[in-house]
Amino acid sequence: MIRTFLGLELPQHIRSQLVLQQFLMPVKRKLPPENFHITLVFLGEANNAQLDALDLELSRLDVTPFTLTLEGLGLYGKGKAHNLHALVRPEPDLMALQEKLLRRAREAGFTPDKRRYHPHVTLSYLRPGSFEQRELEKAVAHSSQFRTEPFEVTEIALFRSHLRPDGAIYDVLERYPLSAELRALKQ
Template sequence: MLRLFVGIELPDTVKQALAKLCEAHPAARWHGPEQLHLTLNFIGQVSEEQARRMAEVLVDVPGPQFELKVQGVGYFGAPERPQVLWAGVAETPLLYQLQQRLEARLLPLGLEPDGRSYTPHITLARIRHGMPLQAFLQRHAQLSLPAFPVDHIGLFLSRSGDQGVRYEVLQRFRLL
């Protein structure tokens, strides 16, 4: 079984800028620059045959290229017990439209629908023990990186190992 998701690769300049946000925090397990990406659709565990069929429907992804801008920081979880620290993106209608088109193409092939609304984000760290993040959030509330072009998406493989989770792009698909 393969653990997959569809996402957007970040330029090295964006990855390096986000990596600089890393700071000592007793409960944070920071993602390295090589792990930073923006997930569009989490697929989960699928067979190699399902993965092949999913890749086929991604070949001619409809939708224009667009620009994406990393902006702001936030977290998932309760304020007293945050679980994930993330960087957000500026409101980009074309991003939401792309995510919805991809979901519509992948649902018939076994993608499990997500009951939550799509919240585009770049996971920076996982937080253990629910340590408060208010100081970090205040320091980086005005985070704003230069916009970058998005001209393709990737089908990512997620692998767990001794060194944590690693992501590998199996295939890239140009936006038309």
């Protein structure tokens, strides 16, 4: 069994912009840029049969590529923040892709999380006592002008998550082009 999720990798120039935003935030524990991604569907623990079924489902995706933009930063956690992240501008194509992937994951035997989907890129997991809440809220408010240029989404990735005491490591197991046309170009 391996811990898995579906997500979007970010172009290097977008990762570089996120590193700068991390630098401007008063937090100690910053995620390494190679871990930056947008989660689409958290799958959890997966066995080989589920992964094979999912591979079949994802190899038949037919979605038109689209663009995304990151804009602003946010915090998760009422009163006591536990997650600093970059916000993804609301995009109907992204939401439609996420819904489609939820259905495909269920068809492959997964039981995905039922919480409402809020696309974001985690920049830091915050530990109690490791930051000043008011100072962080102020820095996040000052980041409201942060915006990346649009970047194209042409494929999704199946990630493996290795949980470690010093933070998770994410490996891409497989990439899936969004459409038959893109799959043909990849071959």
